[in-house]
Amino acid sequence: MPELPEVEVTARALRQAISGCVFQGFRYSGKRLRHAFPRAALGRLIGTPVLSISRRAKYVLLEFEPGWIAVHLGMSGSMEQVRCRDHALGLHDHVMLEFESVKGESRLLVFNDPRRFGSWQWLDRRRAEKSDLGALLGGASSGLEPFDSRFNGQWMAESARSRRVGIKQWLMSGSVVVGVGNIYACESLFEAGIHPLRKASAISRARYDYLANAVRRILQAAIDSGGSTIQNFAGLDGEAGRYGQKHCVYGREGEPCPRCSRPIRRVIIGQRSTFFCHGCQR
Numbered sequence: 001m002p003e004l005p006e007v008e009v010t011a012r013a014l015r016q017a018i019s020g021c022v023f024q025g026f027r028y029s030g031k032r033l034r035h036a037f038p039r040a041a042l043g044r045l046i047g048t049p050v051l052s053i054s055r056r057a058k059y060v061l062l063e064f065e066p067g068w069i070a071v072h073l074g075m076s077g078s079m080e081q082v083r084c085r086d087h088a089l090g091l092h093d094h095v096m097l098e099f100e101s102v103k104g105e106s107r108l109l110v111f112n113d114p115r116r117f118g119s120w121q122w123l124d125r126r127r128a129e130k131s132d133l134g135a136l137l138g139g140a141s142s143g144l145e146p147f148d149s150r151f152n153g154q155w156m157a158e159s160a161r162s163r164r165v166g167i168k169q170w171l172m173s174g175s176v177v178v179g180v181g182n183i184y185a186c187e188s189l190f191e192a193g194i195h196p197l198r199k200a201s202a203i204s205r206a207r208y209d210y211l212a213n214a215v216r217r218i219l220q221a222a223i224d225s226g227g228s229t230i231q232n233f234a235g236l237d238g239e240a241g242r243y244g245q246k247h248c249v250y251g252r253e254g255e256p257c258p259r260c261s262r263p264i265r266r267v268i269i270g271q272r273s274t275f276f277c278h279g280c281q282r
């Protein structure tokens with residue numbers, strides 16, 4: 001499943017491909033995605049330039065003057081740049097966007113999503129603050145971006161005071177930090193030596209310092225190497241990410257822990273497979 005690093009890698013690739021380009025049109029497969037596809041809003045954007053491309057939590061945001069297209073990759077979504085305008089949409093290709101660069105070159109993007117949990121939503125600038133999506137994208141939800149300088153051990157420890165929930169579920173809830181999904185929650189807790197079921201309120205400030213750093217370091221490493229290979233994640237160029245090879249615990253049940261050689265365990269927490277070392281994580 002695409003997590004924050006894959007979304008960041010996608011946003012960066014899109015920035016390279018279509019920054020400053022003018023939107024020329026789109027094709028849509030007509031198949032249902034997680035939310036109704038905003039055909040009318042996209043239609044009104046034709047002929048206008050992309051102002052910026054950014055990421056907030058796990059959304060890629062394409063900014064236009066009237067508002068934002070918010071793309072969520074869901075469980076299996078990815079973007080690919082294609083060369084030919086007559087590119088036949090494949091079985092799992094749902095959206096094709098066409099842009100024109102300042103030099104008059106055509107830039108084509110295809111959104112592929114076999115499981116169709118991904119979404120394309122329109123966020124009107126005039127109504128942005130009043131919607132749930134707007135609240136998330138505008139930062140009104142309580143969780144911080146992991147690369148926000150305010151996200152640190154102190155913030156985590158203060159936010160955790162009355163949280164009796166387990167640390168892993170809390171980390172993934174979006175209430176303290178946004179965009180940390182299952183893989184990177186497992187990996188960060190391993191790096192910080194914290195048991196995934198430990199109560200959030202029972203973790204010391206010093207250990208939260210480690211954890212906040214671990215979350216950032218692991219996400220950064222994954223972004224630098226182009227995202228994980230989990231679920232066939234590929235960058236815009238179709239190149240698979242390489243981070244999957246570096247997971248210490250995720251997907252490694254029964255294999256020796258890279259630190260102490262005890263076998264990695266798997267338990268289900270909040271319906272998600274959770275991998276950890278019972279020797280190193282307390």
Ligand SMILES: [Zn+2]
Nearest residue numbers: 257260277280
């Ligand atoms: Zn271990």
